Amino acid sequence: MTDNANTNNVVDEYQKTKNKEELKGHLISFAMMIVATLIAFGIVASGVMGKIYAIPVLVLLAVVQVAFQFYYFMHLKEKGNSMTALLIYGGIWAAALTVTGLGAITWW
Amino acid sequence: MSVTATQKRGLGSAIWDYLTTVDHKKIAHLYLAGGGLFFILGGIEALLIRIQLMKPENDFVSAGLYNEIITMHGTTMIFLAAMPLLLGLMNAAMPLQIGARDVAFPFLNSLGFWLFMLGGILLNCSWFMGGAPDAGWTAYAPLSTTSPGHGVDFYILGLQIAGAGTLMGGINFLVTIINMRAPGMTYMRMPLFTWTTFITSILILFAFPALTIGLFLLMFERLFGAAFFDVSLGGNAIIWQHLFWIFGHPEVYILILPCFGVFSDVFSTFSRKRLFGYTAMVFSTIVIAFLGFMVWAHHMFTVGLGPVANTIFSVATMAIAVPTGVKIFNWLATLWGGRITVNSAMLWSLAFIPSFTIGGMTGVMVATVAADYQYHDTYFVIAHFHYVIVGGTVFGIFAGLHYWWPKMFGRILNEALGKTAFWLFFIGFHLTFFIQHFLGLMGMPRRYWVFLEDQGLDTGNLISSIGAFFMAAGVIIFFINIIYTAAKGEKVSGDPYDGRTLEWSIASPPPHYNFKQLPLVRGLDPLWIEKMEGNGKMTPAEPLGDIHMPNNSFIPFMISFGLFIAGFGFIYHNDNMIGTIAMFGGMAIALLSMLTRSVKDDLGYHISKEELEKEAE
Amino acid sequence: MKGWMGKLKVFSLLGFLALALAGCGKENLTALVPKGYGAHTSMKLIILTTIIMTFVFLVVMIVYVIVLLRFRAKKGQEDYIPKQVEGHIGLETVWTIIPIILLIIIAVPTTIATFKLADDSDAKDHINVEVTGNQFWWHFNYDDEKVQTSQDLYIPTGKKVYLHMKSSDVIHSFWVPAIAGKMDVNAENTNTMYLKADEEGVYWGKCAEFCGDSHSLMDFKVIAVSPDKYEKWVKDMKSFDPDQKPETAAAQEGKDLFKEKNCMGCHAIGSSPIQTAPNLTDFGNRSKLAGVKEPTKENIMQWIQDPESMKPGNKMTGKYPAVSKDEAEKLAEYLMQLKPSDVTPESVSE
């Protein structure tokens, strides 16, 4: 097997350190996501919180996780992605309306 | 491939060329032909409706058949006629307007078309296979979940397939506009039609998934025994209404916004003026789209959502009148002080202003919730939406066709025929639909197969029916015009109207690579700027070089065809073995075609600089 | 051809046509001649919005006509290049603000009216009727009074009558244009609305939500009578004895057939909880047969023998043994003499 990728590997050192730093950011955000997940499961498993408090907290934790995913793992924060980000916000807006609409007013 | 080479080839290879084309200009032809065909179908269905309602207690068609006709009329007109015709115009003009050689995803573009076409054919096969869908274009559960036969299944599968195609079209346009604009073509220099294509695509992207899910739920319910809408198992049929209208309301703006773009371009071209209030026009388009997602429940005022929800949605709906009004007045201001030429394209556009304003105003009237308790589900609503859809969308499509016809085909549509068609249609349109406002208030609900004698509804319905025939006459003359023009129409240059935007800076019809050299854009109405500065033509932004072109491909057709077969399979898999085989076989065809696509590298080809030089002007 | 002139002609023609069109439709059906609280409420908004819309339309049309008169290309203007105006912030503001004001003028009374129409806090002090929508007929249950009826809804004038509406199958919509706006009748929840009629009369009701083949034949009547007559009607209905012997022999035979042919399996006569088919207690007083046909003997016979020919897709067809012409006549005879009360649609429509 010829791995010709290695023969022309000219990613320079500067780039490599930059990539590495990015990776560090990813590791931290991964850790945060795990923590958020643990808290979420913990709340439910231990039953320390009443329903009225638990649900908003759970939703909040989910939103935090998603922000990490979007911004770090999926690189939404990078410049040049502003149009993408704008549109995704549009999508999230439409999605939020949909969920509220269906979830809240169906049974009114 | 030069123009002469294209002409020399036989019919077979021409068909093959269209089956495999990934050229947005040819895909535009396909969309226009397909959409036109379905427009005639939907129009014939409309005539049948009007014949049945010509006199009280008519028995021209049976109740069951009538319900199939109105369902198919609404579904066909919205999904298979209006939208594809608009996508056709977008494909024909938008890439040229931004100075692009191509769209971002030529392959997807072709796939989008074939999905629409085969989805539409699948839907219409229902006529020959035991009956068309009969639950209205809105397919409210539980009427749709309990409708016997396979009609509604055809509706589900047909729209699912066609809808997937539309979604792809939307994504393709978005990326094209963001990534492929010519040098200097900033967002705020884009022609209004490009802007509205952009915003419409966003609407498609965020609205269609709700329909997709709605249709999935309906399909699971009808074909696989799910219980989303089945009250006896805890289901709730109102969910369907929400999903449908979360899609459905943005959908009506999908229908009108592109036409707003057409009118903006036409008005500014034929009054020889720059569009008045360009920024306000762009901004109002965005506001309409934004608000468009927050008003869906205005179709559900009588469902019993309660006064809080009803008033919120009512006020949000009315708010849309503001940005739309901004548009109307900016158009008037564009015309004001201009040098107005009235040709066919302009006639349709001028007629749009009063017609659409009436439709918009009745829109605000039906948005007035406590009054909508009277209007809802009556001919008043029918009148409202035909005023906006026919007076807005259909007029816009006609205007766009007349406007860009010379660009697309190199020949200009005949003016005398064009004007005759316009007047017949215009008069017929008001005759048909104005009276319906009164019919509704006088107590005529919609989707009524017959109306009874002695209810004061006879004259109104008769007038309405007569009007429909005027419209038919107009449409027929328009088609005669097309044939006439194809045979002996006047040939025109690249810029027959003293145009302002980039599409008029190249030949008619454009070469398949559009721009030999990408133009350098120096402002809004780039061609006009160059003309005013005495250059007469665009300055190139790059030296002449090789042009990269995508390869033709038969795979889009095959994928769509596979899904088409699978569609039949899903519908019949509960009935017999052939259905099951078709289901798996069709999916296999589609998946294998997709796999072929992903495994085979497709890098396109290059037109060399030398060839381009040889093709010199 | 001159665009604007043609258009003007068309518009004025249409205007006259509209005026000439028999006023406002048929009395007691049209929403344009309101005779009940809900319809008045809607009508006020209809008038308000129509005035505002006419104003807006006139403004648009005046500018439009001026534009077309003044700015069409004239001969010798081929090379004229108009001033390329970018826009005007002041104008933009004006045509943003004025519509907003107009909309506020509409929105405020709309909100008030909507909350008023939805207010059911005083329901228990009034008459309450359970309404059931069925493909393709209506059932009315006066639960407090223990009275059942179908197709014809009797209400007292000047009083609020609360309707609690539910469907037994698909969605329907209850609409009596002259008295009140419509409300959907769903299977998953009970919707409430109220009627309040100004004056006596037989009002046409329609099903406004698409519900299948005979959606257009799902008419019903609201019979508004004076409160005294209403009390009498309730009393008569309550005291009706389904077992009482019919006067003629043919009717008696019809009564027997009604059992024999299994009509009783679906149709109740008298106050019975059965709701699979219209309650026929006061069938002899019905203003229409099956909601839409004249209740003549011939029509009733035809209905009994072949309901499909009158109402496609109805739920009676094929559910009972065949009925001969003779039998149908007797059944009709029996059903037509079911007149528990002299408070009838005729008694108010004169």
Next chain:
Amino acid sequence: MSHHDVLHPETLPAEPEKATLEGRNKYLGFWFFLGGETVLFASLFGTYISLRNSTADGPSAHDMFGLDLVFIMTILLLTSSLTSVYAMYHMKNNAFKKMMLWLGITGLLGLGFLSLEIYEFTHYITEYGFTFRSSAFGSAFYTLVGFHGGHVTFGILWLASLMIRNAKRGLNLYNAPKFNTFSLYWHFIDVVWVFVFTVVYLMGKVG
């Protein structure tokens, strides 16, 4: 740029996935697709939320759901998101083999997730007789979670075909965008799962 440059570039730029117009288009187009998917899943979530108590006397969320299994599934999927980040890191460093290795691990974690989900479904069906047709809640549950599972399945198939097709080719400007789109997709699946476990399982347990 000639074909040769795309398939056999002399050097790979820093962000190979966005170096060509095709690559940039793909990247952007895929983001938009995910935007559409957001509304798609929102519609399913909305439906689920409004039907989650409509059990028609059948088993309810509280009766059935156990947290242990879901926790393991969550960790598997979250980790797979991280491993795909590693893969992209190596892609940017032009280390093809390492990229393939991490992609492989990602796929395996996905498979693990999927098997647990299948196990979970069969468990509900056999233990509780809780099916797609049991109640509106049943339909909504299997549809929502199943749609997500379907996305995972599709992702695994997609990954497999990408890895097999490119096993012998190394990285180039033609396939780098493809790997990158896959990783976007995979993160998105993870995002959706965060909401699935929150809304369906955790909130189901809470009541």
